[in-house]
Amino acid sequence: MSETVPSASPPTAAEAAIVAALGRRPIVLVGMMGAGKSTVGRRLATRLHLPFVDADTEIETAAGMTIADIFANHGEPYFRDGEARVIARLLDNGPQVLATGGGAFMREETRQRIAAQAVSLWLHAEADVIMRRIKRRADRPLLKTPDPAATIDRLIAERYPVYQSADLTIASRDVPHEKIVDECVEALHAHLGRGAVVASTTSPSS
DSSP, X not given: OOBOOOOSSOOOHHHHHHHHHHTTOOEEEEOOTTSOHHHHHHHHHHHHTOOEEEHHHHHHHHHTSOHHHHHXXXXXXXXXXXXXXXXXXHHTTOSOEEEOOTTGGGSHHHHHHHHHHOEEEEEEOOHHHHHHHHTTOOOOGGGOSSOHHHHHHHHHHXXXXXXXXXXXXXXXXXXXXXXXXXXXXXXXXXXXXXXXXXXXXXXXXX
């Protein structure tokens, strides 16, 4: 279920240009667990006056169980298949900010869908930042291992070369969330804003 968080302030010119240039495309956040996709995503959606959707929440709703239970009862391949179906459906829902799970972008079919239908933004976090953020969380199935730090290192080695194919990259680090959101807006405007200006100033007959 999408969330629309009311914003007290009207969108800036840059934010309005981003939304105009998106058209029917969503903004898809990719990255590791603990990178801040949900936290930053909610704030970015508020700034852009768009709905925020968390793919993991949608998966749990569709399955009627938690992701941890899906992993435990059915295994990771079953979860990944369901994840791909849910994200494919969400991508058809128009402009929104969509936070995806850490492994979602690893599936080639999902990457191709995102490339064709959305603007992707990788929140890049270093291993030490990720570990600090997730060490108090017990709901990460992939980290139920004897050495979670080694698991994080392995996942980074596997995933970061793939995450690099996202349209944009923002460094997720321990600074105020609004600073990261500001950088996301700046990057999106640089990537999309020029197209929005051209679209808004070009007459239909030209």
